Amino acid sequence: MNRLLRLLIILLSVATGALFIYSAYTKLFPTIQSFEYTMVEFTHIPLMYAKIAARLFVGLEAALGALMVLHFFGKSKWVLKTAFALLVFFSLFLIYLWIKAGDNINCGCFGDGIWMRPSVSLLKNIFLLGIISLLLRKARGFNFRFADIVSLFLLAGTFTTLYLVFPVYEVYKMSLKPIYADTKWAPATDLTKGKHIVAFLSPSCMHCRKAAIKMHNMMLKDPAIPFFMILGGVESDLTSFWKDTQAQNIPFTRLKREEFLNYTHGIFPQIFWLNNSMVEENTGYPELDQKLIEKWMKP
Numbered sequence: 001m002n003r004l005l006r007l008l009i010i011l012l013s014v015a016t017g018a019l020f021i022y023s024a025y026t027k028l029f030p031t032i033q034s035f036e037y038t039m040v041e042f043t044h045i046p047l048m049y050a051k052i053a054a055r056l057f058v059g060l061e062a063a064l065g066a067l068m069v070l071h072f073f074g075k076s077k078w079v080l081k082t083a084f085a086l087l088v089f090f091s092l093f094l095i096y097l098w099i100k101a102g103d104n105i106n107c108g109c110f111g112d113g114i115w116m117r118p119s120v121s122l123l124k125n126i127f128l129l130g131i132i133s134l135l136l137r138k139a140r141g142f143n144f145r146f147a148d149i150v151s152l153f154l155l156a157g158t159f160t161t162l163y164l165v166f167p168v169y170e171v172y173k174m175s176l177k178p179i180y181a182d183t184k185w186a187p188a189t190d191l192t193k194g195k196h197i198v199a200f201l202s203p204s205c206m207h208c209r210k211a212a213i214k215m216h217n218m219m220l221k222d223p224a225i226p227f228f229m230i231l232g233g234v235e236s237d238l239t240s241f242w243k244d245t246q247a248q249n250i251p252f253t254r255l256k257r258e259e260f261l262n263y264t265h266g267i268f269p270q271i272f273w274l275n276n277s278m279v280e281e282n283t284g285y286p287e288l289d290q291k292l293i294e295k296w297m298k299p
């Protein structure tokens with residue numbers, strides 16, 4: 001192989017690997033929830049399965065991308081073969097998505113970072129499959145004694161790091177009976193049915209006020225967002241809270257200190273994403289995102 005062709009093969013491997021890493025990055029940030037909800041929306045699998053699958057695909061993309069950049073192709077070039085198989089799987093899904101939902105949707109291949117139609121993404125995958133086919137024939141990679149072991153350790157390390165940094169939280173049922181126990185403050189909204197984003201806020205907490213302000217502004221843009229606030233302390237004065245947050249457009253109720261702490265364990269704000277009483281997410285206010293919530297609200 002002449003030097004120019006060898007350099008071209010190296011550059012193609014690095015560029016392909018970098019694209020895999022970027023694809024994984026856009027699915028993780030600003031939040032992996034968006035990728036999870038895309039999977040639920042178009043495949044209708046349970047959210048817990050989507051959480052596990054999302055991390056599996058992202059981890060595989062990131063690990064394969066890193067290995068291609070480093071030229072660790074493994075024995076019999078299993079890294080390239082796995083990347084090829086992953087692209088074939090994604091392409092079959094894109095064809096299914098195109099048939100099922102049409103071509104005027106974001107396929108999620110680059111998360112919310114780059115809006116891409118299934119047809120365009122399919123062409124991109126076909127191009128990448130051609131490049132990986134070339135790499136399978138021409139690329140050499142590192143063939144030192146422990147290259148295969150190093151490749152496997154990098155793969156395992158990527159998956160381990162991903163699941164540690166972005167853990168899968170259990171979807172569980174929340175008991176809402178204490179919220180309805182006090183007839184004076186029992187919510188008119190039935191939080192046990194349908195989707196609701198319930199924020200437990202302490203009126204005197206600075207971060208809780210920031211959460212209320214953010215929720216207030218998001219509801220101004222989309223009044224259909226099912227926010228609900230549970231404010232701790234039935235005796236406390238809310239004048240300052242309403243003045244700072246202007247969040248009177250969000251339905252709320254009050255909860256006595258003991259019950260409030262049972263839900264929050266002394267850490268607030270606590271924001272629970274409920275679907276028929278099942279807690280699907282538990283986030284802070286920085287993770288509240290208008291587009292993400294609207295995606296989650298879809299049936």
